[in-house]
Amino acid sequence: MSTKKTTPVLLAIFVVVTLILSCKKSETQEAASSPVSVPEKKTTFADGPWVRQFTENFDDASSFDRWTRTNRADYNSSICNYQWSNPTIGNYDWRSVLILTAGGSGSYYTSGHVKSNYSFKPANNEKYRVSAQIKLIAMNGATYLDFNQTYGAWPAFWTVQETAWPTxxxxxxxxxxxxGGNANFASNLFYGNSSGNNQLGNTCQRPFSVNSGWHMYDEYWQNQNGVVTVTIQLDGVTVSTYTNSANGNLQLQNFGPHNIILDLCVGSNANIGIFNNASINLYSKTMMWIDYVTVDKCTI
Structure with missing residues (x-):
């Protein structure tokens, strides 16, 4: 039986190669086992880094320190009475959420309305993104129903300066x-050069479709060299874009600063005429769940 000899040169080469491969394997394993660090409050996009300005996860009652709970009738529906005690924090779908609950009968309904204490407006060459994750749902006893089975519910996620509205x-x-079998959804703008005078009518209403379940809604509000644009997205897809060309009376440069509002209205006044208030059906209750609200800013 012959024995193969290894020359000193070959042995040296073998040792060097083995050390190199061992070193590379060690580096690869270390990289794979190291956790990836993702910045919580800053993410890089094409325009530059988004920097978190406001975060609301509705984890507990301390969330209400950052919001004002409304206690009045709705401006557009006198039968809808917002109560300070209506907005609550609870757990649904394995997450902590803000709950606005609409219920009642006849000509008296109660519901919830909250406004952020935080306000914002893009300066020149700035862009803001306002995001919220929202689910609309109803209950008939212990049975959950799709929002579109109700009649007369009017939820909204919006930003506004209420003082001297809509200037x-x-x-x-x-x-x-x-x-009652279907539901309509839309974005919209309102503006006027004097208090109480909306000069846009509903010319800026832009319908879009929403199915049941959780959805992410985003407002992008930017000022690029004095040109202001507002873009609305549903689940990351643009559903409407606004510039001053949308209406001759629109002056987006005069918008803001705005607060953020979440509300669940019921019915409508006769002069608005959206609903027949005699036909309102919220079942046992109709709810608006909000998982989070965030605001980010970047330079453009």
Whole structure:
């Protein structure tokens, strides 16, 4: 039986190669086992880094320190009474959420409405993104129902300056209207050069479709060299874009600063005429769940 000899040169080469491969394997394993660090409050996009300005996860009652709970009738529906105690924090779908609950009968309904204490407006060459994760749902006893089975519910996620409305504008990111078997959704803008005078009518209403379940709604509000643009997205897809060309009376440069509002209205006044208040059906209750609200800013 012959024995193969290894020359000193070959042995040296073998040792060097083995050390190199061993070193590379060690580096690879270390990289694979190291956790990836993702910045919580800053993410890089094409325009530059988004920097978190406001975060609301609705984890507990301390969340209400950052919001004002409304206690009055709705401006557009006298039968809907917002109560300070209505907004609550609870757990649904394995997450902590803000709950606005609409219920009642006849000509008296109660519901919830909250406004952020935080306000914002893009300066020149700035862009803001306002995001919320929202689910609309109803209950008949212990049975869950789709929002579109109700009639007369009017949820909204919007930003506005309420003082001297609409001289500082209003941006409706999402408004929903339930009609007992179907539901309509839309974005919209309101503006006027004097208090109480909306000069846009509903010319800026842009319908879009929403199915049941959780959805992410975004408002992008930017000022690029004095040109202001507002873009609305549903689940990352653009559903409407606004510039001053949308209406001759629109002056987006006059919008803001805005607060953020979440509300669940019921019915409508006769002069608005969206619903037949005699036909309202919220079943046992109709709810708006909000998982989070965030605001980010970047330079452009």
């Amino acid at each position: 500082k504008g209003e941006i409706d990111i999402m408004e929903g209207y339930s009609f």
